[in-house]
Amino acid sequence: MDLLGRKKSAVRGGFLDDQFLIAMPGMKDDRFARSVIYICAHSEEGAMGLIINQAQQLLFPDLLVQLGIVDESQAIRLPAKARDLVVRHGGPVDRSRGFVLHSDDYMVESSMPISDEVCLTATVDILRAISTGQGPRHALMALGYSGWGAGQLEHEIAENGWLTCPASVDLLFDPDIERKYDRILASIGIDPAHLSIEAGHA
16 A cells, blocks of 8 residues: 555645544444544545554564664663653554654655644654654654555444544644543543444434
């Protein structure tokens, strides 16, 4: 799926770019239960996003060692920001591939702007920058991504699988993963206890 490559050359993004996708209680796929996904690219050809509220067991310093960016002795001397960076489970597709959502104060040639404030970089440069304290002010690291084919996401939304809302940068980069689902719903005035699993059709 080359939605990201196509997005770089597109003048206008899809209508769900820079939106949160919030799993409804009746979500049939357990992998996405209570998940919040940040949509990075959406077009007629499909959609791509990252789950932002599921943590991996793998720690960021260990990932840097695995990738050969630092050795074990350097890993214990990483800046606090790098040491504490939580690696998220971005989705079930291509789970060995890394993605970093980050603030727009860091840009390399491969960085892709998603909104005025959020960019996506999927190359090792940004991991090196974070490891030396030269990275972006805000960053969210994920392994794997969530993807949909043409019309698939729209169908799932119509079937009441997902709720959508504009993404808040504060909630996107907030380190409180445990409460992110409830807090994002609360930010749009919804109590999770009142969500229905039945699709409503006018």
